[in-house]
Amino acid sequence: MFTLGPNRYGKAETRVVRVTRDGDAHRIKDLNVSTSLSGDMTDVHLTGDNAAVLPTDTQKNTVYAFAKKHGVAAIEEFALLLARHFVDGQPTIHHARVEIEEYAWERRAGHSFARKGQEVRTCLVHYDGETATVVSGLTDLVVLNTTDSEFWGYLKDEYTTLPETRDRVLATAVTARWRHAGEPGDWEASYATAREALLDAFATTYSLSLQQTLYAMGARVLTDCPDVCEVRLELPNKHHFLVDLDPFGLDNDGEVYFAADRPYGLIEGAVLREDAPGAGKAWD
Amino acid sequence: MFTLGPNRYGKAETRVVRVTRDGDAHRIKDLNVSTSLSGDMTDVHLTGDNAAVLPTDTQKNTVYAFAKKHGVAAIEEFALLLARHFVDGQPTIHHARVEIEEYAWERRAGHSFARKGQEVRTCLVHYDGETATVVSGLTDLVVLNTTDSEFWGYLKDEYTTLPETRDRVLATAVTARWRHAGEPGDWEASYATAREALLDAFATTYSLSLQQTLYAMGARVLTDCPDVCEVRLELPNKHHFLVDLDPFGLDNDGEVYFAADRPYGLIEGAVLREDAPGAGKAWD
Amino acid sequence: MFTLGPNRYGKAETRVVRVTRDGDAHRIKDLNVSTSLSGDMTDVHLTGDNAAVLPTDTQKNTVYAFAKKHGVAAIEEFALLLARHFVDGQPTIHHARVEIEEYAWERRAGHSFARKGQEVRTCLVHYDGETATVVSGLTDLVVLNTTDSEFWGYLKDEYTTLPETRDRVLATAVTARWRHAGEPGDWEASYATAREALLDAFATTYSLSLQQTLYAMGARVLTDCPDVCEVRLELPNKHHFLVDLDPFGLDNDGEVYFAADRPYGLIEGAVLREDAPGAGKAWD
Amino acid sequence: MFTLGPNRYGKAETRVVRVTRDGDAHRIKDLNVSTSLSGDMTDVHLTGDNAAVLPTDTQKNTVYAFAKKHGVAAIEEFALLLARHFVDGQPTIHHARVEIEEYAWERRAGHSFARKGQEVRTCLVHYDGETATVVSGLTDLVVLNTTDSEFWGYLKDEYTTLPETRDRVLATAVTARWRHAGEPGDWEASYATAREALLDAFATTYSLSLQQTLYAMGARVLTDCPDVCEVRLELPNKHHFLVDLDPFGLDNDGEVYFAADRPYGLIEGAVLREDAPGAGKAWD
The missing domain is CATH 3.10.270.10 (Urate Oxidase;)
Known part of the structure; x- marks a missing residue:
């Protein structure tokens, strides 16, 4: 009678600040990360069976853990890492969408920063298990x-x-x-x-x-x-x-x-x- | 070498309030109207020749004039009226997109109103000269x-x-x-x-x-x-x-x-x- | 040479939702609580000695604990409770300011609610150990x-x-x-x-x-x-x-x-x- | 029975951009000006008699006209000019408050600018016919x-x-x-x-x-x-x-x-x- 159309779910706006402490000259990356997954999601919609669902809370944790393990170079690379992790790691997840905003800071002194406040840098990555697409941007x-x-x-x-x-x-x-x-x-x-x-x-x-x-x-x-x-x-x-x-x-x-x-x-x-x-x- | 892809232009967020005065019991419709047109727009992008362009200022004027001439019944009908007008009236315009938000008010007395402030009602209409699609909604x-x-x-x-x-x-x-x-x-x-x-x-x-x-x-x-x-x-x-x-x-x-x-x-x-x-x- | 003028510090915008479960007909109070304290604060400004400072994190915890212990009747009463607690409980705190916003909800069914979204109800309470003032309001x-x-x-x-x-x-x-x-x-x-x-x-x-x-x-x-x-x-x-x-x-x-x-x-x-x-x- | 307390009225957030065209190197000042006046305002509150009221629309016009006549040097000077004009020009106006926000731009080329987007510069001026006070700031x-x-x-x-x-x-x-x-x-x-x-x-x-x-x-x-x-x-x-x-x-x-x-x-x-x-x- 009714049918499930396109769908995705994820954790939006995980605000992570990654500090790198190379001697006195620290560096910071200030990100807003949103992840969305799709895949075998018919059951969860029809019956509430969550067996195929990686919780959005886990997605958030992954963002933090990856920031530690891999650091944050360019946001495009960080988004690709995350997208591949979710799809390659879970058979029920067939597609990942990762969107990141980055806020720029200028260093005022070794460990002191002022937010630039001009444009926000963005990226949007899709990965379906085979190919990845990358869109960069600003707003x-x-x-x-x-x-x-x-x-x-x-x-x-x-x-x-x-x-x-x-x-x-x-x-x-x-x-x-x-x-x-x-x-x-x-x-x-x-x-x-x-x-x-x-x-x-x-x-x-x-x-x-x-x-x-x-x-x-x-x-x-x-x-x-x-x-x-x-x-x-x-x-x-x-x-x-x-x-x-x-x-x-x-x-x-x-x-x-x-x-x-x-x-x-x-x-x-x-x-x-x-x-x-x-x-x-x-x-x- | 390079080519123009999908494009549209229009006037966003024209805020119009339409009052109907039937005796002492006035009625108001409070809308935020956004119109977008597309069509023969290659020249304006490549050379700045505006001959095919109906100005966004004109689109705004049309919203106001139509609110007077036709009144505002349901926002879906008002959007359809506008979309058909732009496409049917100008050979260079092949497609219109009209999006409207409506803010609800409750009458406190004959001519006095308080804004409800709960959901915003929305609609999105497309018209290409032949068929129209209507999406209603709320947010x-x-x-x-x-x-x-x-x-x-x-x-x-x-x-x-x-x-x-x-x-x-x-x-x-x-x-x-x-x-x-x-x-x-x-x-x-x-x-x-x-x-x-x-x-x-x-x-x-x-x-x-x-x-x-x-x-x-x-x-x-x-x-x-x-x-x-x-x-x-x-x-x-x-x-x-x-x-x-x-x-x-x-x-x-x-x-x-x-x-x-x-x-x-x-x-x-x-x-x-x-x-x-x-x-x-x-x-x- | 220089002197410390009027000052206060606190925890702003603690978002607390208090649910009361009397049988099937639940009730909710949805608040945004901001507390500010002042008192013997010269040292903390001049030398960073925090001995007189009740942390803003503690203020937040108090809001939650009081919501449990005392429930939330009118926001004015809840603000008075908090203000008196801070001033009467700590000799170094001479004055408390508590500001609360309340968001109204309408019950749709026993345990289901829709936020009204119209005005925000407010209150502002001051207490100096002797007298309390109460300002109610809306915005x-x-x-x-x-x-x-x-x-x-x-x-x-x-x-x-x-x-x-x-x-x-x-x-x-x-x-x-x-x-x-x-x-x-x-x-x-x-x-x-x-x-x-x-x-x-x-x-x-x-x-x-x-x-x-x-x-x-x-x-x-x-x-x-x-x-x-x-x-x-x-x-x-x-x-x-x-x-x-x-x-x-x-x-x-x-x-x-x-x-x-x-x-x-x-x-x-x-x-x-x-x-x-x-x-x-x-x-x- | 009841009495009128402190009051003021004015035009808030007049957005004015002043361009100076000295040859090819243009300059811009981008301001948000709010003016407030007080004085002999008992009648307008009690009976609606507007004889002492300089309309807020006039205040807005004055901002624009002064931007032309006097240019905009520092926002503090522009605020002082406006405040003195209102109080010195109208016997019923005894006090003026002028608040200005300034948005900074960086020149990219002779006539092309990008908004800096970092802090907003502010000032607040009061003038009562005799003395003026100036508060500068940022946010x-x-x-x-x-x-x-x-x-x-x-x-x-x-x-x-x-x-x-x-x-x-x-x-x-x-x-x-x-x-x-x-x-x-x-x-x-x-x-x-x-x-x-x-x-x-x-x-x-x-x-x-x-x-x-x-x-x-x-x-x-x-x-x-x-x-x-x-x-x-x-x-x-x-x-x-x-x-x-x-x-x-x-x-x-x-x-x-x-x-x-x-x-x-x-x-x-x-x-x-x-x-x-x-x-x-x-x-x-």
């Missing part, structure tokens, strides 16, 4: 151009009142994710390259629309990161409206803006290599 | 059972420390969405039925795992709502840990709990009719 | 009137552009706190009375300004709650702007509003009995 | 020491279970505010000095309690900033608990920590010069 990187942005020549219907503009502030909070076709030699260097590509493409693209900027940002990551085959971007258009100062006898030649909250434009898109392999579940 | 409905929940008989590996339990508090914040195969006669009644089905199934299921409860909730919606063909649920396991009062010479027989924030279990799953039609993009 | 109670609100006759300077209005939507999220001169016989009944007073005064006051509504709300609580001597209110003016539909050939006679986020008006004020005793630290 | 500066922190020798009662420790992670999110007795010559330099003082004192204080660290941080600001007479700090103790890896046959010598959310310690205190002038309403 909440807020950027703004004070010029070199226009918007005109768009469709107009009976509900269009927006005036065309040849100069506007363009601002967004970048969420970007990029899918690797292979493994870069160095995940940290690859991340740094992709991050710079996004920032530079945003800064240097003379923009006639946020879609054009989005495409340029994705293409730049593909250009600079040879192992990346697909980039997906979500760019909220954080509107900065020029305040009308006419009633006060003041002009406003691109000087005073109101930064609006809602509503906001939302531009989403993907840029791929033409020969990108299929994504499978990489983005799920 | 942030927090429920808790003080008993009739066990968890035992699960897999144990070297990282398992969780003791089995024959009685625990089970709590979750329900996010549920249900896909309609057809249109119910009355969207408001259909929503009320689905909501009750979720609450009643949660209350009356003797639970050996949150997965079992999830399946029961989904199955109950399918049973009670004949036009619904698929239910998807996201159930965070909001852990309530029994506090160890032994050090203070006190027992704790299910009386004092610590309500934890993170990490939390996260159970996700779908329940379908066996003859459910394909979902297409309904969930995207 | 996040969102209310809206569709009519009976005007705003005109205000000061106008060179930066004033706001048109006067004889009919507007008035909406706010009420934060109200009321100070007790004595103890009401029944804290739960007193809370219900004050809550109704706020809602009714908001609904029935024909408003020429949100300040007028604020005063009416405060006065109504004083009228209906004989033991209350002072009411403080924070009322954000949640602006609902009438959307200009003229460009679309539509009128908008109080039908379609944009619910704005920021900026918002913020009206704060107190209403007291003329013979209200001094507040001391009651509001700190 | 959300998250810092962590991996060692040089102990906690032992504290009071123990029947509810104390916390083991003493000679080495722990110490982490907090700093909220600091400092009151100026005079005006520093350069607000920007003063801010930079205070910020460094806080970070350095946190890094270099061998801590036996977070209170000791708090005092050291306050004292360092007083030492380094001659015009500052009082510092107030709110330091949540962001607990990092050493994970028990014993069950997995692993030791954990300060390597793997669980970063907890709630509950958290909260340490609040002030450090003053012995000859600090009275604060008046400076902190209200």
Whole structure:
């Protein structure tokens, strides 16, 4: 009559801080790890028989134990370790999804740190017992151009009142994710390259629309990161409206803006290599 | 070399409040509307040519104008109206996605209202010029059972420390969405039925795992709502840990709990009719 | 040279859920408890000598142990119990501040509950070894009137552009706190009375300004709650702007509003009995 | 019978971005401005007569107009300008309170910026027609020491279970505010000095309690900033608990920590010069 569809279960947001104490110069990795497993889960849904279920509490413990045993190098590697462990270790688990957020810190002194607070670095790994997919990314990187942005020549219907503009502030909070076709030699260097590509493409693209900027940002990551085959971007258009100062006898030649909250434009898109392999579940 | 992948753009979170003034007994509908369009969007991404782009500002205006012209009955109907308008009205727009959140209010007096603040009602509509799909739902409905929940008989590996339990508090914040195969006669009644089905199934299921409860909730919606063909649920396991009062010479027989924030279990799953039609993009 | 000024320390946001199991009809109290102590704290600040410091971890344990031993009746009583325990039990602790938030639940079945999600009930208790002060309150109670609100006759300077209005939507999220001169016989009944007073005064006051509504709300609580001597209110003016539909050939006679986020008006004020005793630290 | 107590009203969270275009190297100031006024406000509360009320909408307009006319140098100066304008310009307004948050950006290219996302800079100004008080500050500066922190020798009662420790992670999110007795010559330099003082004192204080660290941080600001007479700090103790890896046959010598959310310690205190002038309403 009814049937069980796609399902997964896991432990979300295990907050682990790993300290490495090499003499006086300590290092920290600050992560938020979410694991999800799927497999032979019909019984647990239909009858509550948990025989195939590795508890979410165990998943949490594994995150902590692995942080100790293996340390935490790049989050992509840590996610792969975890994903392989769950699927290869339990016959009832056929698929693992591991998502990690990393918060960056800057060292102020040997053992003292301040959280950077800028973008959050992310990764999403899937493993099904045979192949693994890795998506790297970042979120909440807020950027703004004070010029070199226009918007005109768009469709107009009976509900269009927006005036065309040849100069506007363009601002967004970048969420970007990029899918690797292979493994870069160095995940940290690859991340740094992709991050710079996004920032530079945003800064240097003379923009006639946020879609054009989005495409340029994705293409730049593909250009600079040879192992990346697909980039997906979500760019909220954080509107900065020029305040009308006419009633006060003041002009406003691109000087005073109101930064609006809602509503906001939302531009989403993907840029791929033409020969990108299929994504499978990489983005799920 | 590079190619544009799936993309969409729109205006997110247009907050519209529609007042209807029939004599002294006013009514209000309080919505958060997000629209997204896709279609002939290659040029705007590659060159910034906006000729195919209906501005997100226009989309916002349309939400307001439609709220006036058509009123707001059920959010599903309002979303369908908007989606059809965008696709049928512009040759370059081939697909519309409309997502609406509704905040419920209770009338305190003829023209005075208090926001209920419990769950948020949701809907997600897709329209491609030929067919429309409708997913209804709710989010942030927090429920808790003080008993009739066990968890035992699960897999144990070297990282398992969780003791089995024959009685625990089970709590979750329900996010549920249900896909309609057809249109119910009355969207408001259909929503009320689905909501009750979720609450009643949660209350009356003797639970050996949150997965079992999830399946029961989904199955109950399918049973009670004949036009619904698929239910998807996201159930965070909001852990309530029994506090160890032994050090203070006190027992704790299910009386004092610590309500934890993170990490939390996260159970996700779908329940379908066996003859459910394909979902297409309904969930995207 | 330098001197230590006012200070306090404690454990914030201990989330405790207390279940009472009288046969099949269970009851739950869901609290967020914050305790702060002060006293002989010069040494700990100047030298790190903790001899006078009752750890915040102990404060947390006390919350749990007291929830077991004494149960949780009204939050005001539970806060008083805790405050007296800390000050009367430790010579180095001279003052306790206990703040509690309570989340309301509705019973769906004997042991199944749904969180109401409307206002959060609050209390703030101070005790210095001799006298205790009690402030009750609520926050996040969102209310809206569709009519009976005007705003005109205000000061106008060179930066004033706001048109006067004889009919507007008035909406706010009420934060109200009321100070007790004595103890009401029944804290739960007193809370219900004050809550109704706020809602009714908001609904029935024909408003020429949100300040007028604020005063009416405060006065109504004083009228209906004989033991209350002072009411403080924070009322954000949640602006609902009438959307200009003229460009679309539509009128908008109080039908379609944009619910704005920021900026918002913020009206704060107190209403007291003329013979209200001094507040001391009651509001700190 | 009843009487009006302390009150104020204003426009909260006016989000203004001020761009300065000196050739190709643009500069931006990104502010969140909240203004509050008080004065002859009895009538508006009792009868709704708005004759003494300068609308909050006008206050918002003034923020924008002043950003244009005067530019935005230090937020303290901008707040002073606004406060003086409101009080000196309207006989019915006797007191102004202006609070500003500033979000820092880093220039990536001539006209392209990325938001830093670390601490938020704050100021709070009061002006009553005669004297002005200025409090500068910051919030959300998250810092962590991996060692040089102990906690032992504290009071123990029947509810104390916390083991003493000679080495722990110490982490907090700093909220600091400092009151100026005079005006520093350069607000920007003063801010930079205070910020460094806080970070350095946190890094270099061998801590036996977070209170000791708090005092050291306050004292360092007083030492380094001659015009500052009082510092107030709110330091949540962001607990990092050493994970028990014993069950997995692993030791954990300060390597793997669980970063907890709630509950958290909260340490609040002030450090003053012995000859600090009275604060008046400076902190209200």
